Structures are given as C-alpha cells and as structure tokens.
Amino acid sequence: MNLKGSIKSPAFQNLIIGIIILDSIILGALTFSFLKNNSILIAIDRICLLFFCIEMCVKILVLRKEFFLSKWNLFDLFVVVLSALPTTIIGNIAILRLFRVLRAARLSSSVPQLRFVIAVITRSIPSVVSIGVLLLLVYYIYAVLGTQLFATAAPEYFGDLGKSFFTLFQVMTGESWSGAIARPIMRIYPYAWIYFISYMIIVSFIVLNMVIGVIVDSISEIKAQKLERDNKDV
Template structure:
C-alpha cells in the first residue's frame, strides 16, 4: 500500500506543469553551455563552471528518468518518447574516450533534442511527420523518377553545349538537383541558351514540375498529417470529457438512489 501511494505521488510529481517547466529550463541552460564550450575564449575563462553545469544537467536528467520509471514502472517503456529520452541520456553517459571514440563527447549535444519530447507542440509536429513518412516516401520516389528522366534528356541535349554541367549522367543529376533547389539555376540556363535559345522550355518545364508541383506535395502531406494528428487529439479529448461526464452522472444517479432509499427508511 505504501508503494502504491508513493507511486501515485511520483506520478503527480512528474506530470505536474512545474516539473516539466524545470526540466525544460535545464535543457535550455544545458544547450547554452554546450554552445559556449565551442568558444575557446569562454572555455579559458569559465571552463570549470561550464563543465560543472553540464554535469549537474546530466545528473538532473538521470534523476528525472529514474522518477518517471518509479512513477510508471514497466509502462514507462510503452511510451516511445520515454525510449527516446533514455537512449539520448544513455549515450551521453558513455565515458569520453580518445581517438575515434572522441566523437562520443560531441554527442552530448543530443541532450538538447530532449526538448522535443518535453514540449507538447514539438512532440505533436514530430509525430505528424513520422505519420507522413509513407506518403513522403511515395513523393520522393516520384521526384527521383522525374529527376532521372530529366537528367537523361538534359545529357542528350546539352552535353556538347555545357559539358561542365551536363557532360554525363552524374553531372546532369547533380546540376538538375541544384536547379530544383533554385540555386543559380538561371546561370546554368543562360549559359545553355547562348547556344540553344529554346532551352528555356526545358528548364521552365522542369522547374514547374519539380519545384512548384512535386516539392509542394511534401508540404501538403505534412499539413494533412498535422491536421489528422490534431483531429485525433481533439477526438481523444472529447472521449475523455465524455467519460468523465458519464462517471459524474453515474455518481449523481447513485446519490439519488441512496437519498430515495434513506427517505423510504425514514418514512417507515
């Protein structure tokens, strides 16, 4: 019974708003100190203090995970975000080594990513993006197909005019990927158009298909996933409110029945 009560109190503690705010503040402070450690001037003046803050932040994260595990027990690992937090903290707990393993010390910055699991709005965005991955994979395949077909056409048409951009299939793929991002595409097009004036038809059509159509499909899929995520959250909230309302009504009916029973006994 004492264990149940302590677990209940732990749940109240770790789920309280002030506890979340404290962890968020620690994450932000730790992010600032990790950035400050990249400055030789700051390290020369405040190196010991920065290392101390970093160790304190890591200790806070370990204690927080221990409290959450104590509050939820085995159900702690049913939440993917708890797995995420555990892996991030476990990586930063690995001892710093020299040589090829010295990168482990740089991985301490991964602790900043815990902000994603702490802030509900960020967690909602990441969950929506993960939900949208299948649709994005289909769009990526379509984009790769368009890029490949366009690269083959461009190599055949412009390899002799601009060999530095379209000399072979690999060059054409890289150039058209650059054009798709909008980076200096006009320079490439103008150089080709000096020899082939009607080359603008190819470039304008390619940009219309890739940049203005296919790439915007990524945004459409992401927005649709966000809307579905919010709709599910609203539906879950409505179900919880309905369940709470039904529970209150059941208690009211029980009280009314008890009152009627007491009245009957009093009348007798």
Template sequence: MNSIRDNSLQGKFHRLRSNKAFELFVVGIIVFSALVIGAKTYDIPPILSQIIVITDWFITLFFLVEITIRFIGEPYKRNFFKSAWNIFDALIVIVSLVPIEDSEMALIGRLIRVFRVLRMVSIIPELRILISSLLKAMPQLGYVALLMFIIFYIYGAVGSFFFAPINDVLWGDIAVSMLTLFRVMTFEDWTDVMYETMEQYPLSWIFYVSFIFLTAFAFLNMIIGIVVNVIESENRARQLEEEGEQPNRADLEVQLQHLQASVDELLKRAGSSGEQR
C-alpha cells in the same frame, strides 16, 4: 507501511512530472544544455572551460534524476518503456554518462550531448504531434519522392545528352546533371545555368521552366499538402481523445439526479422510521 509509502511517493512523482512548471523547468534546462554545448565550440579560457565541464555533469545528473522521477511516477512501470519517447529519453540520458574528457569515448559522448537537445521534442506535446505526423506521412511522401526521382532522372539524362558539350562540369554525366537540377529546383543561380545553354539552344528555357513547374511548384506543394493533412488528422484525433476522456455534462447531470433521488429516498426512510419509533 512500505506499500503505502511507495504509493505516496509514486503519487507525488506522478503529480510532479505532470506539473506544467516542472515541464517548463525541464525545457529550460534543455535549452541551457544546448547553450553549454554551443559554448564549447568557441575558444574560451581554461577556467571557463572547466566550469562548463562541471556544469555539463550537473545537467547530466539532473536529466538522470528527471527520468527517474518520470519512471517512478508511472503507475504501470511496464507501460513506461512502451513509449518510444521514453526509450529515446532513457538512452540519451544513459549514454550521456559516458565521460567526454580524456576518454576513447569522448567523441561519442560529445555527439550524444548534442542530441540531448532533441529531448525537447519528447517534452513538448505539440512537437511530438509534428514528429508523429511526419512519420505517418512517410508512406505517402515516399511515393511523391519516387515520382520526383523519376522526373529528376529523365531530365538529368536529357540534360546530359544535350548540355554536356556546353558545360561538362554541370552536365558531364547523369549524376552530376541531377545535382545541377537540384540546384535549379532550389533557385540557386539557376538563370546562369539556363542562359549558358540558351546561347546554343535558344529554346532550352522550356527545359528549365517545365522542370521547375513540376518539382518546385507541383511536387513540393504536394508534399506540403500531405504533411498538413496528416497534422490536421492527428490534431483532430487528439481533440476527440481529450473530449472522450472528459465526462459528458449530460451524463453527469443524469447521475446527479439519480444520486439526489437516492438521497431523498434515504431521508424519507429515515424520517418514516423515526416517526414509527
């Protein structure tokens, strides 16, 4: 009887955690939790602050119940912790139990509550695909970032050699020069920097234009292309997996025909045995 009850409870929790309405409700609680965290940054009356603290504990209790439902609803409990998202959710919920008022761990508790907003990523499949795609694109992005660093280093050294006498604040050493080049790449008042050096080096615009072409146009577009390509591959793989999980219609028709033939044969045998009697 106990095993039957456990299986029944597990089945109910499994259906509950797979319910879209339940998922949307959890997302709503996560958004509400983010609003509560944001409200704490304002200067609010003591009564409202106390209400927010109580509400925060109710939210933490809800997340604890929700992660418990997901764990009990898992048919194979070992597989629950094989998912990095489940481990992340469990850690966030457990550490959220740290008291945030009048405690040495108050700062850690507040930081963990801020990271509870990231649970939305583990709840929404589309966001999980984006994060997974970004992680899988990291090796390729690393090579592009390395090449960008080389370009930054070369241009930073050249800029420091030529432009340091003009403006020591922007081009005093290679580290500051690379920071200035990052400002140029993001188009943050880069023309002011360029016109300042053009007063002494009229052709210095070639330095800036070539750098912007390599970084802002070429390399950044390469990064976007790599990420988009990986996202398309992930979506394609997910689509193929979903199609593979669904039974093929032609196979179902063949199985239905075999089943119908078996039923007809059984009916004929039953009819023939009745006539013999």
C-alpha cells in the same frame, strides 16, 4: 501528490526542459576556443549530466515497465547512456545531449497549436515520402537526359550524373538558374529551353505543390476528427 504524479507534472517537465536548454547553451559555449577549457562551464556541464542520469534512474524505479513503453523515454535513456560513457572509449559524443532538446515536443500537449502542427507533420510523412520517391524519379530522368545532352557544352553543370543532380536541385530552388545555367546552354543549344521549362513545370509547379496538397489534406482530416470527437463529447 505521489512521486509518480510529481514526475509527470508540468512543473517537473518544465524543470527538465530548462536544464536541457542550459546544458545546450553550455555545450555551445564550450565550442569557442577561449571557453573550451573553462572550468566553470565544464563543471556545470557535468552537473547537468549527473542530473540527467539521476532523472533516468528515478524514472525507471518509479515508472518501471511504463517507462519502457514510451519512445521518448527510450530516446532519453539512449542519449544519456551515450553521454555518460567515457570519451576515451567512443570519442567525444557529448554533443549528442543536444538531441534532448527534442524532448520539448513532449510539452506539445499543453500547447494546442503546437500539438496540431506536430499531428499534421506526422500524418503527412507517408504521403510526402511517396512524393519524394516520385521527385527522385523525375530527378534521375532529367539528370540522365541533361548529362547526355549538355555534358560537352557545360561540363561544370552536367559533366556527370552527380553534377547533373546538383544542378537540377539548384534549378528547382530557382537560385540563378536562368542566367547562370539555362541561358549559356541555350546559346549553344537553342532547344535547351524545352528541357528546363518542362523540368520546372513538373518539379516546381506540380510535384512540390502536391506536398502542399498533402499537408492541406492532413489539416482537413485532423480538423474533421477533432470536430467528430468534440461532438461525441457533447
């Protein structure tokens, strides 16, 4: 096997992921006060950083233009460069190396279930963003209404637009919204149930279920495409 094949081999990738996990554990351990100045942990962290730097240099020399065609490689290079810069110049950003754990997603090609999940998430993102914009619009309308209607009765929940947004988020999650928010307001404004029930129906039962629908639709599309490819191969 040539050097290029060795770099792309599963064994080498597993080695990289193992070192990333080790370095992540070391970085976490260094956050504890009694381990903050531990010379052994600091030495291991520096060895890991040196390994990452050598890895990037070898990959660039071997892969050349192909290296820069991969977004994962560019991400790794960006994080390694930031991690290698002196902290006296840009502050302590060594924690950024934790983002290298995301490289584990590159092994998804060897795990069909994980590859499928990542494909579903990627395909669903555009539609989920559109639903998020719709949800934000509903949030804004109800936040303005809530501030105008209940600011006097419940200033801690609807005193201004920011508080109303946070309150509506709490209501959406279902966290103590009925007893702590809705019922006390309904004692002053009996009609307030219309506001809260309509909001719950729109947000919890319609908008959020649309996200589930988008994900289910993406699953169906990906399965259909996979079945079509399999039929062509046969």
